[in-house]
Amino acid sequence: MQKTYYDPSDLRKFGKITEWNEELGNKFFEYYGKVFEEGALTAREKSLIALAVAHTEQCPYCIDAYTKDGLQRGVTKEEMMEAIHVGAAIKSGATLVHGVQMMNKVNKLDG
Amino acid sequence: MATKSLKKRESDLANSNRQLQILSNGIFQNGELPTFKDKIAETNQFPLKAKKLEILQINVGYMCNQVCEHCHVDAGPDRKEIMTRETMQQCLEVIKNTGAHTLDLTGGAPEMNPDFRWFVEEAAKAGIKDFIVRSNLTIIRANKKYYDLPEFFKKHNVHVVSSMPHWTRGKTDKQRGDGVFDKSIKALQELNAVGYGMPDSDLRLDLVYNPSGAFLPGDQMAMEKDFKKGLMEDFSIQFHNLFAITNLPISRFLDYLIASENYEDYMYALVEAYNPAAVENVMCTNTLSISWDGYLFDCDFNQMLGLPVNSKAKHISEYNEELLEGRNIVISQHCYGCTAGAGSSCQGVVA
Numbered sequence: 001m002q003k004t005y006y007d008p009s010d011l012r013k014f015g016k017i018t019e020w021n022e023e024l025g026n027k028f029f030e031y032y033g034k035v036f037e038e039g040a041l042t043a044r045e046k047s048l049i050a051l052a053v054a055h056t057e058q059c060p061y062c063i064d065a066y067t068k069d070g071l072q073r074g075v076t077k078e079e080m081m082e083a084i085h086v087g088a089a090i091k092s093g094a095t096l097v098h099g100v101q102m103m104n105k106v107n108k109l110d111g
Numbered sequence: 112m113a114t115k116s117l118k119k120r121e122s123d124l125a126n127s128n129r130q131l132q133i134l135s136n137g138i139f140q141n142g143e144l145p146t147f148k149d150k151i152a153e154t155n156q157f158p159l160k161a162k163k164l165e166i167l168q169i170n171v172g173y174m175c176n177q178v179c180e181h182c183h184v185d186a187g188p189d190r191k192e193i194m195t196r197e198t199m200q201q202c203l204e205v206i207k208n209t210g211a212h213t214l215d216l217t218g219g220a221p222e223m224n225p226d227f228r229w230f231v232e233e234a235a236k237a238g239i240k241d242f243i244v245r246s247n248l249t250i251i252r253a254n255k256k257y258y259d260l261p262e263f264f265k266k267h268n269v270h271v272v273s274s275m276p277h278w279t280r281g282k283t284d285k286q287r288g289d290g291v292f293d294k295s296i297k298a299l300q301e302l303n304a305v306g307y308g309m310p311d312s313d314l315r316l317d318l319v320y321n322p323s324g325a326f327l328p329g330d331q332m333a334m335e336k337d338f339k340k341g342l343m344e345d346f347s348i349q350f351h352n353l354f355a356i357t358n359l360p361i362s363r364f365l366d367y368l369i370a371s372e373n374y375e376d377y378m379y380a381l382v383e384a385y386n387p388a389a390v391e392n393v394m395c396t397n398t399l400s401i402s403w404d405g406y407l408f409d410c411d412f413n414q415m416l417g418l419p420v421n422s423k424a425k426h427i428s429e430y431n432e433e434l435l436e437g438r439n440i441v442i443s444q445h446c447y448g449c450t451a452g453a454g455s456s457c458q459g460v461v462a
Contacts, residue, residue: 012379012383038333042333043330043333044333044337068326071322071323071324071326072322072326072327072328072329073329073330073333073334073337074277074278074320074329074334074337074338076277076279076281076282077281
């Protein structure tokens with residue numbers, strides 16, 4: 001029996017999700033592939049966005065995948081770290097901006 | 112950063128038979144991944160056959176001023192295998208009579224062969240359409256006696272193809288050694304100064320990019336754009352084209368893959384990226400590789416693995432273009448390196 005929730009080699013099996021629902025699986029991968037094509041944003045820019053989101057989502061598969069993808073595109077480690085700080089800043093900002101809600105509530109209840 | 116070749120370190124992997132064993136054992140033996148032979152057989156591309164010869168690639172010696180992390184030649188200052196003038200004479204006979212349109216000199220650092228200049232002068236007279244010298248750039252700055260190489264290349268209308276792993280210092284020096292980036296930049300500026308790589312210039316200057324680690328190269332066009340932008344903005348350097356080349360799992364790169372526990376993942380990545388269209392144009396079908404001691408191989412990689420051509424003519428002294436055409440190419444699992452994604456050859460992508 002598997003003793004861990006995450007196995008790095010499972011990433012290679014991602015495509016197998018279509019086996020249990022071909023239609024939706026295929027639609028997803030088609031969409032996914034299209035999203036990452038060169039468009040108004042370059043594929044390189046999209047790769048960095050994906051890396052940042054991979055971190056905020058804390059998805060280990062995505063982190064592996066988009067770190068490697070970035071290296072393949074010649075993205076430097078400095079660019080990668082800056083990108084995940086953007087993700088982290090939004091994540092912490094999203095927490096802290098709720099502080100205003102807390103302040104509103106305090107002011108209403110105990111003002 | 113390595114400072115000695117695998118051979119000098121007496122590494123197990125300096126033995127090409129050991130490398131071939133590794134490439135046939137494990138995940139390929141237990142059927143986890145298909146062998147290259149089985150894979151190309153799926154699309155009826157086995158046996159792979161040589162077409163008309165277009166490119167003659169001559170390795171004039173394994174000596175090099177650098178000891179790059181990934182080198183498939185296991186080249187370095189400690190390698191003494193050098194082509195003699197006698198073998199060069201035999202090559203010249205072939206060059207004069209070949210139907211090939213491209214002559215491609217490689218090494219090691221080809222410029223370190225004591226007869227390099229003589230050979231270039233003689234070969235240039237043969238009037239081959241495209242005469243390539245693969246220069247590692249730093250050699251131009253390594254010693255005063257090499258300072259005039261840009262002028263020398265220009266005089267003989269040599270097409271310069273040079274390795275440049277990245278447009279930033281960090282990634283370049285990691286792969287090729289400390290100080291390599293700065294020297295390479297200086298050498299590129301000197302090549303630009305004599306006219307190499309300038310837009311519309313006939314003096315061709317192309318760069319070769321290969322990844323600095325256990326990952327495949329990205330899209331060649333996109334990488335070229337990034338390289339051009341980076342080198343222009345920071346150093347006002349211009350060049351013509353970028354060739355993105357996949358690292359093949361042999362020699363020092365294989366050693367690195369095993370030591371860093373990336374071997375299996377890398378082979379998976381190569382097999383997953385397998386592209387039958389790349390097999391159509393893989394370089395061994397139009398190239399012949401000649402070793403420093405005059406033996407014939409399907410490619411530079413087979414040369415390093417000690418896999419000779421499957422032909423009666425095995426040495427430059429027995430060279431026969433008709434006999435070599437149509438020969439079966441010798442393959443193993445390293446060949447997946449040339450068929451991944453858009454494919455890979457010494458001239459960049461093939462599909």
